[in-house]
Amino acid sequence: MTDADVVDTAVLTAWVRHFARLVAEHAEELTALDAAIGDADHGTNMDRGLTAVVAALDGEPPAGAAALLKRVGMTLVSTVGGASGPLYGTAFLRMATAAGDRPALDPAGFAAALRAGLDGVAARGRAEPGDKTLCDAYAPAVDALDEALAAGRPLGEALVAAHAAAERGRDATTPMTARKGRASYLGERSAGHQDPGATSLALMFQAAAAAVR
Amino acid sequence: MKKLVNDPATVVADALRGVAAAHPELRVDHGNRIVYRGDAPVAGKVGLVSGGGSGHEPLHAGFVGPGMLDAACAGEVFTSPVPDQIVAATTAVDGGAGVLHIVKNYTGDVLNFEMAAEIAAAETGVQVAAVVTDDDVAVQDSLYTAGRRGVGVTVLLEKIAGAAAEQGRGLDEVAEVARRVNGNGRSMGLALTSCTVPAAGRPTFQLADDEIEVGIGIHGEPGRHRRPMAPARELAAQLVEPVLADLDFTGGDGVICFLNGMGGTPLIELYLMFAEVRALLDAAGVRVARSLVGPYITSLEMAGCSLTLLRADDELIRLWDAPVRTPALRWGV
Numbered sequence: 248m249t250d251a252d253v254v255d256t257a258v259l260t261a262w263v264r265h266f267a268r269l270v271a272e273h274a275e276e277l278t279a280l281d282a283a284i285g286d287a288d289h290g291t292n293m294d295r296g297l298t299a300v301v302a303a304l305d306g307e308p309p310a311g312a313a314a315l316l317k318r319v320g321m322t323l324v325s326t327v328g329g330a331s332g333p334l335y336g337t338a339f340l341r342m343a344t345a346a347g348d349r350p351a352l353d354p355a356g357f358a359a360a361l362r363a364g365l366d367g368v369a370a371r372g373r374a375e376p377g378d379k380t381l382c383d384a385y386a387p388a389v390d391a392l393d394e395a396l397a398a399g400r401p402l403g404e405a406l407v408a409a410h411a412a413a414e415r416g417r418d419a420t421t422p423m424t425a426r427k428g429r430a431s432y433l434g435e436r437s438a439g440h441q442d443p444g445a446t447s448l449a450l451m452f453q454a455a456a457a458a459v460r
Numbered sequence: 461m462k463k464l465v466n467d468p469a470t471v472v473a474d475a476l477r478g479v480a481a482a483h484p485e486l487r488v489d490h491g492n493r494i495v496y497r498g499d500a501p502v503a504g505k506v507g508l509v510s511g512g513g514s515g516h517e518p519l520h521a522g523f524v525g526p527g528m529l530d531a532a533c534a535g536e537v538f539t540s541p542v543p544d545q546i547v548a549a550t551t552a553v554d555g556g557a558g559v560l561h562i563v564k565n566y567t568g569d570v571l572n573f574e575m576a577a578e579i580a581a582a583e584t585g586v587q588v589a590a591v592v593t594d595d596d597v598a599v600q601d602s603l604y605t606a607g608r609r610g611v612g613v614t615v616l617l618e619k620i621a622g623a624a625a626e627q628g629r630g631l632d633e634v635a636e637v638a639r640r641v642n643g644n645g646r647s648m649g650l651a652l653t654s655c656t657v658p659a660a661g662r663p664t665f666q667l668a669d670d671e672i673e674v675g676i677g678i679h680g681e682p683g684r685h686r687r688p689m690a691p692a693r694e695l696a697a698q699l700v701e702p703v704l705a706d707l708d709f710t711g712g713d714g715v716i717c718f719l720n721g722m723g724g725t726p727l728i729e730l731y732l733m734f735a736e737v738r739a740l741l742d743a744a745g746v747r748v749a750r751s752l753v754g755p756y757i758t759s760l761e762m763a764g765c766s767l768t769l770l771r772a773d774d775e776l777i778r779l780w781d782a783p784v785r786t787p788a789l790r791w792g793v
Contacts, residue, residue: 278660286538286679287660295536324575328513328539333571371571428567429681431605432598 252402255351256315258458260304263319266454267297270447280443284430288329289443296327296335311350316343316360330428331444334368334381341367354402362389372427379423379430379437381444388413388452406456413449420445461661468658472514472534479521483787486524492548493534493541495521500530500553506625506634507531507553510562510618511546512569513538515657516678519615519757522788528622529562529786537657537760538679540568546576551584558587558631560638562618564610565594566679589631591638593617595647595768597706598675598684609677612720612768613645615756616780619789623782637779641770646706648699649766651676651683653724655759674698676722676766678759692729696736699767704744709771714749716780717741718768723758725765730754733765741769749777756788 270277270293277290300322309315320339324332345363346352352360365385374380391412395405420442428444430437465471472493479495480488487496501507510520511533520532530553533541550559559580563573570592577588593610621638629637651673654663657680664680667673672695675684687698709715719734721727734753741748749772757766770776783792 282660282664286681287657287664288536288539291659292536292539325542325544328535328542328572329568330540330566330571332540332542332568333575336575372567427606429606429677429679432609432677432681432684434600434605434684 252354253351254312254354254357254402254459256309256312259312259315262455262458263297263304264301265457266451267301269450269454270294270297273446273450277443277447280441280446283440284425284433284437285443286429289331289447292327292329292331293335293447296323296332299326311346311348312352313343313346313348316340316346330372331447334372334444337367337371338364354396354405357402358389358392358396358405361392365389374427377423378427379420379425379442379445380427381442381448383420383423383442384413384416384445384448387416388448403456403459406452406459410449410452410456413452417441417445417449461656461658463656463658465658468661471658472536475514475517476521476534479787486787489548492545494545494549494552495524495532495534496549496552497525497530501555502530503555504557505555505628506557506631507550507555507559508562508618508622508625508634509533509546509549509553509559510614511535511541511549512564512566513540513679515760516757518788520618523615523618523622523786525784525786526793527626527782527784527786528618528789537659540566540572543572543576543579546573547580547583550576550580550586550588554586558589560621560625560631560634561588561590562614562621562638563590563592564614565592565607566609567606587631589635591617591621591635591642593642595642595645596677597646597648597702598677600684611649611678612647612718612757612766613642613770615720615752616645616716616718616768616770617641619784620776620779622784623779626782637776641776644707644771645768646703647766647768648702649676649678649683649720649722649764650674650695650698651722651759651762651764652689653761653763655680655723655762657760672764676759676762676764678722678757680759680762692733693736696733696740699765700737700740700744703767703769704746707771709746709769710744712771713773713777714747715741716750716752716770716772716777717748718752718756718770720757720766720768721755722762722764722766723755724761724763725755727754730765737767750780
């Protein structure tokens with residue numbers, strides 16, 4: 248395979264670093280989306296958390312995939328605050344659990360870890376599809392990833408497909424009426440605005456596709 | 461943006477240095493951004509821990525002290541504190557009788573306190589109970605929302621539960637009193653202006669000079685609907701009517717009536733509004749047993765106010781009257 252078919256700590260580190268860069272670049276946009284239907288802090292909070300994550304990854308290298316993912320999750324939980332801290336933190340902590348004691352993941356293992364992250368987020372946030380949350384971008388992304396891998400496509404291509412699906416899911420949140428989080432207080436007035444959490448989640452898959460390519 | 465800040469990124473840390481300087485009777489953990497009562501942990505007393513985003517001052521740090529909270533965890537502006545802080549506070553105030561978490565019903569606060577309670581149970585063995593406040597009647601359809609928001613009743617609950625804990629009651633009993641306060645309290649707010657989160661640098665939403673936002677929360681999030689500005693007595697009805705429509709406040713031992721300022725409204729206007737609210741309550745047959753007027757749960761510099769009514773009984777009123785010694789509420793001592 249020409250694509251990286253081993254997701255080791257180097258690939259995971261590149262993924263998370265790229266995610267941090269993308270969030271920093273889009274911080275103002277994320278905060279502006281949040282100002283429309285939330286409380287105007289999503290970009291600021293995610294940027295602060297991922298900056299802390301990058302600093303944590305600059306320290307002693309983690310022993311394996313799970314240790315790295317756990318460090319990312321714990322740092323996010325400790326530094327982001329708001330709802331996004333526990334949600335993104337839970338995603339990475341569940342990925343760590345799914346990774347188990349393997350030093351690196353194969354494509355199916357990485358896909359399974361990402362899905363475990365989605366399940367964790369949905370359970371923690373009690374979110375269902377269509378609630379206008381980050382799950383509305385996350386779920387189609389892991390579905391597309393599984394489908395592409397099942398069709399025999401290499402991981403890099405599969406992640407490009409997952410990223411595209413995440414963006415479609417993100418765009419699909421615009422007409423939705425929020426049923427979870429602060430946006431839900433607006434009722435129907437939340438319709439017509441793209442969900443900030445789904446927007447940052449699409450960046451997470453964009454970063455994954457870039458890191459593996 | 462014109463604000464008394466050094467750097468938008470250090471607002472919370474800088475403000476906590478001021479809290480420490482002004483209140484030597486409190487102890488401030490600057491690393492964890494926790495404000496403790498000076499003598500915490502109090503042996504044998506249930507510890508009360510609250511916290512939330514900053515920008516609502518005096519909530520919560522202003523309510524730390526004998527008769528109220530043992531610790532308050534400060535998050536970033538309008539952002540909940542993180543589990544590390546809450547775990548540290550929980551461990552530090554446990555005097556052996558367990559700890560009650562007082563959480564406003566916002567997704568971020570609920571998730572962070574939940575994770576903290578799980579971690580505290582697993583790592584420290586401290587017994588933790590939680591009460592979530594959700595008194596805002598502006599959120600009508602709770603089946604399709606994150607549920608009603610926790611607003612003004614949180615202040616009354618922290619005072620009353622604090623008094624119950626100070627009397628030496630057990631964790632279950634303090635939690636029960638707290639839930640009774642939340643279950644019997646209802647609130648409604650309105651905003652005349654938006655507010656500016658320092659890190660964002662511009663107002664969270666735009667309101668025309670002749671418009672107000674009704675059903676506002678405490679984070680600058682837009683409310684339920686906009687309407688034209690009107691005289692105070694008409695606006696008072698906008699607060700009183702939905703509260704009275706949601707719960708029967710007549711009869712019994714009367715209500716505790718709390719008219720709260722959102723941060724940018726002067727006391728002269730709050731007292732004027734309070735007179736209008738009282739007239740409407742009198743006309744509706746609601747007896748006011750106790751009153752509180754002032755900015756206690758604010759939204760930065762937002763102009764506006766909220767009304768909270770608590771259907772009280774003899775016991776809740778006795779607990780309300782019990783001594784309290786905190787920066788923001790202080791009586792009977």
